Amino acid sequence: MQKVWSVLMVLGLSVAQAPQGAVLLRLNEAKQAVVVGAFQGGRWIEAEKLSRLEARRYQVFGPAGRINQAQGAEGLTTPDICDWNRETPLVLLERRAIQYPAYAISAPWNPQPRPVVSFAPTPAHRQAVAAELDRRKIKKAPNITQALRADLDADGRDEVLLSANQPGFFLSNGRIEGSYASEVGDYGLILVRKLLNDTELRTFVLDVTHLEKPFDGSEGMPTVVTRRLGAILDLDGDGKMEIITEDWVHEGWGSTVWRWNGQQFVKVLEWGCGV
Numbered sequence: 001m002q003k004v005w006s007v008l009m010v011l012g013l014s015v016a017q018a019p020q021g022a023v024l025l026r027l028n029e030a031k032q033a034v035v036v037g038a039f040q041g042g043r044w045i046e047a048e049k050l051s052r053l054e055a056r057r058y059q060v061f062g063p064a065g066r067i068n069q070a071q072g073a074e075g076l077t078t079p080d081i082c083d084w085n086r087e088t089p090l091v092l093l094e095r096r097a098i099q100y101p102a103y104a105i106s107a108p109w110n111p112q113p114r115p116v117v118s119f120a121p122t123p124a125h126r127q128a129v130a131a132e133l134d135r136r137k138i139k140k141a142p143n144i145t146q147a148l149r150a151d152l153d154a155d156g157r158d159e160v161l162l163s164a165n166q167p168g169f170f171l172s173n174g175r176i177e178g179s180y181a182s183e184v185g186d187y188g189l190i191l192v193r194k195l196l197n198d199t200e201l202r203t204f205v206l207d208v209t210h211l212e213k214p215f216d217g218s219e220g221m222p223t224v225v226t227r228r229l230g231a232i233l234d235l236d237g238d239g240k241m242e243i244i245t246e247d248w249v250h251e252g253w254g255s256t257v258w259r260w261n262g263q264q265f266v267k268v269l270e271w272g273c274g275v
């Protein structure tokens, strides 16, 4: 009996020492990890408000699932540009090519409890995108760039997540770069199609942008319209998966975390860096 207790004490000790809550990093390239935020003590925490970060093991995800694992080190540093950002060293553990941006999550729960599947969009999906473009008087074809399927909220019905972009994505050295709008109507759009019950299919637009008038250099910055699904992960441990979306601006980029609250998708974390 005494032996059992000592085993339990050792187990208890190791549980107590395991990192609590979740930390989400964004990898823009192999050796650069920036903190998007954390979920700790029942709250979402922006990177800027994190006082410390312990050495953690991470799983690395792209839009369609897990793509690597990584070991983090203790500590946070503040970069020269975007001084509200926090960076931390991260070493990828599996030798396989990955596409950036990617997301590293450390959490004591399964961050992807149900599969996320990439699929070929059908005419019905193009029609749904076309309807949203029409609604905004965007006169461009529905060019779907990502089509993912996953049961986000564990109600037994898959949600459909789409990104649509004109121009499409631009890949440079293994990294997605934002595309500048060149014509009026060039756009980026992210939407979720969700069955609210057996019959009601609702479309939720998470992000949309388009070029309204030609850029002539007289004011503002040229418009980057790229909008993309970054990863689908349970970041707060409630068994429901959140959506990470990505946006680009002139010499800048960002990630936003969306959580389904039972009625709509709400922003719970935002990260960005731009000059």
Ligand SMILES: [Ca+2]
Binding pocket: 150, 151, 152, 153, 154, 155, 156, 157, 158, 159
């Ligand atoms: Ca569902």
Ligand SMILES: [Ca+2]
Binding pocket: 233, 234, 235, 236, 237, 238, 239, 240, 241, 242
């Ligand atoms: Ca969740």
